[in-house]
Amino acid sequence: MGEYLYIMTDRNQEKRVGFVVSRGKRLAIVTLAGLIWIQPVLSLGPLSAPTDSAYAASSPVVKLGEEIITSGAKLAHYQYAVTRSGSTVKVLADVIQVDLTNPYVKLDVMTGKGGQVTTRQSVQGMAKETGAVAGVNADFFNVNGQGVPMGASISEGTMITSPSELQGMYAFAVSKSGTPTIDEYTFDGSIRAQDGTTFPLAGINKEAYRTEPDKGYSHVNALYIYTSAWKSTDRPKDSSTTPTEVLVQNNVVQQISPGAAIPGEVPEGAYILRAHGTAAAYITSHLAVGQKVDANYQLRSVTTGNTLDPNAQAMMVGGHTLLVSNGKAAAFTRSTSSISGSSPVARTAVGYSKDGHTAYIITAQKNENSSGMKLSELQGFMTSIGVWKGLDLDGGGSTTMVNRPLAETEVGLTFGTSNGGTTQRLVASGLGVYSEAPQGTLKGLKVSGASSLLIGQEASYKLKGYDTYYNPVDASGIQASWKSSNGSLVWTGQSFKAAKPGIAEITAVSGSAKTSMKVNVLGGADLNGLTASTQSLPLVAGTSADISVTAQLKNGSSVKVPAEALKWEFIGFSGSVKEGTLTVQSIKPGAQGGYAIARYDGFSTVIILSQAGQQTWENFENVSYPIAFTGLPVEAKGKAQVVQGTGDHASSKVLQLDYDLTGGTGNKYAYAQLNGTTGKSVPENPTSMSIDVLGDSSLNWARAEFEVGGKSVYVDLARQVDWTGWKTLNIDLTTSGLGSSAKLKRVYVVNLADGQDERALTGSVAFDNIQFSVPDLGGSANMKSATVVMTVGQKTISADGKKITVDVAPIVKGDVTYVPIRYVLDYFGGQANWEGASQRITVLRGGTMMDLTLGSKDIIINGKRKQVAVSPILINNRTLVPLRLVSEQLGIAVKWEQKTKSITLQS
Template sequence: MVVKREEAGKRAKIVRMAAGQGKKLILVSLAGLIWIQPMVLMEPFGRTTSTVYAAESQATKLGTEDITSGAKLVKYQYTTTRSGKQVKVLADVIEVDLSNPYVQLDVMTGKGGQVTTRQSVEGMAQETGAVAGVNGDFFATGGQGVPMGAAVSQGTLVTSPAKLQGMFTFGVRSDNTPVIDRYNFTGTVMAEDGSTFPLTGINQESYTTEPDKAYSHVNNMFIYTSAWKSEERPKASGTTPTEVLVQGGVIQQISYQAAIPGQVPSDGYILRAHGQAADFIATHMTVGQRVDASYQLVSQTSGQQLNPSEFKMMIGGHTLLVDGGKASAFTRSTTSISGGSAVARTAVGYSQDGKKVYIITVEKNGSSSGLTLAELQKFMVSIGVWKGVNLDGGGSTTMVTRPLAETEAKLTFTTSNGSAGQRAVANGLGVYTTAPQGALKGLKVSGASTLLIGQTAAYSLKGYDIYYNPVDAAGIQATWKSDNGNVAWTGEGFKGIKAGTSKITAVSGDGKDSMEVTVLGGADLSSLTPVTTFASLEAGVSVSVPVTAKLKNGNTVNVPDESVKWEFTGMKASVQNGVLSVQSVNNGAKVAYATPKYDGFSGTPIVFSASSEQVWENFENATYPVSFTGLPTEAKGTAAIVQGTGEREKSKVLKLDYDLTGGSGNKFAYAQINGTTGKTIPEGATSMAIDVLGDASLNWLRAEFAAADGKSIYVDLARPLDFTGWKTITVDLTASAIKHPAKLKRLYVVNLEEGQDERALTGSVSFDNIRFTAPVTGGDTGMPSATVTMVAGQSSMTVDGKKQTLDVAPLIKDGTTYVPIKYVLDAFGGQAAWNAKAKKITVTRGTTVLELTVGKKEYMLNGAAKQSAVTPIIANNRTLVPLRLVSEQLGINVNWEKKTKTITLQS
């Protein structure tokens, strides 16, 4: 683009903005709500009451983290008095040393360096390679996402300042001196005949000007460059536009009273004119003629004309906050930005000597309550800001920084949006490094901070150089060690050996870093629960037995197989790779238990009991939906519960008709059970039997189960389906190691691409009488019956009329009767295990497993958490349990005779 050159060198040149030419434009944006249409100004502007640093306010430095050579993150806790109460607020400040040759500031703009493309600060930083950044300029949240202030990137004016009062900008000149000032924009367009027309702005959206309250584009001419992404230039400009496309300084196209379709080309710009400006174009411009455009910024403070090329960068802001090391008067009404409310804030300023820039954010989240603008002024003064300006705040306030040894900037703190994450903003202020690769300076160790006994975890190592930039970890050879025997280095990671805390250290040359690793012991657990609750008691049965531990701090962890030891009662079994296999059943045992143990902590046992075949579905009274789906999309068919035919004419069946002639590749016809959800199968099922009406299609017939861990389990029913008529198919489910609770999702036909010409593409199969063999999960399987009588306060009881001595008498406390459970179980069958560390008693009887903890109202019944109004107690060094709670859960009837204080138990 050709422009007129002025002798004073103060007028800027419109430059080419081709995609991929040099560094992408980076626009610093503080994107939030500021009303600009209309804007009510207050004259004079309200002054802050905090013109001095109040004694009751104090900034305490919490820590410093290097980001790169010349930039560091300083974390503060700022204490102030608000409404008569002391408040502590967290602030994060990036200090940039402008005298350091390796650090630079620049504007980050939306996506691809273009306006109207809003993006999160983290997204802009990662796209442009910034090592740190914050949100930047204000923009109308209901508009196209264009900054209100001037944005300069590497000497190029990306957006001109809107004509608004009291809006300051922050910039860095070519000589690396910072400046905060207010600027106007002036420019001229010259036609080939020498006539001129004022140029109002560059890449601006429509707004209401101040103080005249006029529509920005009426009778005015603007330039739009390829930095403007949207095809609308801009929306709602107030009048019908005339547009001129200029490439190489020559008019290529003129569109009268209509916009030129499409985006601005990378090697040109578009003049957009309205009213009188459009008349000027109609009178003085013709396709093929040359046109010149020039512009400048003018300081409102000094009147000095400035070429944008004199600036490395510039970003717009709002009111001035600090001037001369003191809180300044607000230069603009702060009502629209909640100036008097404590919210998240963003600001930028510099030191008195002009060598240090402070990029400031104030947190508003669960750990920090934000600041008012007046409080922000005090904080800025307290940390050394000489002159500072407000940037966009509230939900837009975001800071990202690159942690040591990492390659990308990450969110520094939780934004006030919370779970909503980062807000997409118009631009941001980025920090960049040009430092070369230097020698290794330090290491960063990362990995699991907790281990279980027997668990091995890998730890990663990253490095950073003397300029605090990341070093390729592949070239780092390190030595690993631990300060004690709680963990041991295996050559591939650290293994938990015993409970306690260790400090692990990596050393490479002069680089060294450590981290603490805690090995969790049994005392850290509140429960240890296998996913499987019930299983069939027969030799050869295999079940998946992943174990989950709940810690006392409330967290839940998956326990590695190597960390669990198992205790077996009533059977011989083994566990390998998370699968328990029953080898043999003890003579006479009708119930057996597998109890997980961890460092002396006993978990909930898995109950193994006799199995029986259960009719799961005969389709006579099914109330759930059944539907057909096919793959590929050309696969057609139906699935429905219908009246059977022939020998099944008096019963209902699930019929699957399929037509797989369409599409290509492997083909599937599914009968979906209960929509996409499926229907729950019996716990611990070891086999499934199903009646199938075959069609001799030679396709495969399969079933799909959804396991508790989210995995799909596929089971072959017939491979191939080579029969006609009804046939009962039985399949073993033990090898599938299905994690319960599980569901049967669908029955389906598979037509493989390989050998497809040998299999039928159309056909029909039906299903009936689905049965599962599964353990009995209720009742008192094999448990003896008896009648037991006890009297509160007496150290004896009778069992079927025979008297026995008790070593501790039943007692009544707060209306609840407590008894020693051992004697009850001796009479009615079952056993009890006491965990002294956890003060937990585990009672097993038949297929019931009950866990109770002294002083804890929550108890576990067959792995499910329940609540009780009473808890076990300790009396005379013996543990007593609430009689009615325990007995009724174990299937034992309780009768209480109040007058004689007699307890009668029967089963």
């Protein structure tokens, strides 16, 4: 999450220089000759436990499984039931349990890149760099700052950062003897000059912040140590002070720079004293080049007053509020409003058992499979699994867990992050798990490879081994034969090829032993979306375009669909798709538009072909209407104006939106309002929009607001502005219902109250080259205008005043009104195609394609799965669909008259 604050704590240990810890990966090599006697252990496979009956029935905690990471560390997967608004919600949590008495495993802090602060890195990147077998994100940090942990961090007795002078912020530490502690600390240190005088130290490797409770400037009249663990040449940025700096090496002053920073980074093996005000006066009065100077520091417990020697600590990471004490939920030691304490978000926490032998490293998932936890819920979960004392670590978009699966050599994500799938935030620090075991003998083997495949995908599988300490060994010398349990996977002689949906078991046989794994060949039911790389094309003979199709899976991940797994249908033209290239061969007589439909196991997406194309709507070169800034709440400030562009757009004019959302509370908005409150008309029936956006890496939400028929329609431009520089965004509008009279009113950024501490409150973005793709499917044959009146139970309808008899009447079933879709399309344009084998009807109208299946509440609209309240039904061989679908998805206005039970449709 990253609070915009810092940790009040204590003062540290003795002088230390920065460091880079190199932890190599341990991989045992086992020769083929050495495998003969251990082959019978092939059947051991991964050590994964089923649901733990100890947590069954009466407990809200259910253990879903467990796997060994390395000797002394295991990963447990949980489901935790909570009650929200009277309903039970089940949340997924993952816990790494570390045996602190096991000599073959240890915990340590992971810091940025190369063990240096001010260099953020993903948790996975830090784990790979340092050789961790598992890890999570750790301390809070200022997302708009330099990337420095707010609290203390210690690695192998070396202090990397000291705690900040903030109140109620706790830290987790493990001593070199293996004893865990959680406490609130302050920093206590000083330097001693050769003349015997001393001056207090304020901290080590800290960026600028406001102290508590006095809200003072951290670096005013203060003396800090900066070691080579501080990467940046700014020590620090934006401190509102002028530095005097002293370079110290081997306890001897090498250089003094009054009133100015010493250029460059801190040299390895040295440190820099950074002084201001009274501290600078002390430096110039008491230190001289060539003289000795000593630095000493320690931490002091706020709760007990006892001192803590950093040299005696194996590791320490800072956190936020205390969560658990004496096995019970603790009162929060700091306000949790800035970390969305009362909202369910992704969470990271750490704690230890009552006997101090077990550390618990905890995450709560927030993704498509889990809704996250409130802090109070996290407290309940922690106490349920045996945490005696625990604290909160950074959460929200920072929450990430990685682990090395058994027999593998690399760590991977344990679950999809709240940023979306595999996207990982770059964070300031992490908490890593490391194996200290020697090379062991081979204990077991497992099949390694993809656990899920799409139809048409080929995958190779390998045998991988693990030793007696559950660390990987090289098993490449083992020869095995392979087979599949059924026709979902086919062995090609070198690899397996996915042939049809279903679960198959891959088995490797070597001599008299065997091991296996299950592989799921995904079908259409496993997809949430299917997206073509191009969503619109000109309907012109000879047109060709390279097309790739990506499937969005229900687990949140995305994967490219093999070309051979797709079945194509062409409506309005003859065409082909060969080697990923779609070609329009000829246009059917009278066709005003066309559809290229790709299906994966029945799940569809569509490319719209039209005689029109993309229209430039605004490039801001000659703006003739007013543009103004508006914001919410009223304290929001900013400016919206057309200016000369920068970077790739330096030769053109752009719309720049500057914003300052530091004032006020709640959700915050910064708008660039176009043409007053009226907005500006956009082309009719647009299917997509492209816009160039200059990002500011604020992580704010970028949106556009349209108006259609007096109602606002909101469209996402980017869920997170996580880039700098110009980027072209392509936005699908086919399900937005913009129709024929839409206006674009404003483009804007949003910073929601939930997780607001994670995003920048000030920034600047810019917009340029707004274009709309407008398929010309609106002619008389495709998008007719009409007024049609139907009456429930009657087989006579009125179409533009003309009475017509039909063979099926609208009906009311329960609270839902159903209408015959084919007759709707007959009078308003479009077509409906029935596929009997799958009981599916495909509706095409304008820029919308909709697949509906009898008995299913899932519909597919332009490649996206959507769930509706009721499913379509079949009466007299006619498909009837809920009236709401007609109005919401096909853009046809509906009026219901309760007295006569009549339905008026207009377009």
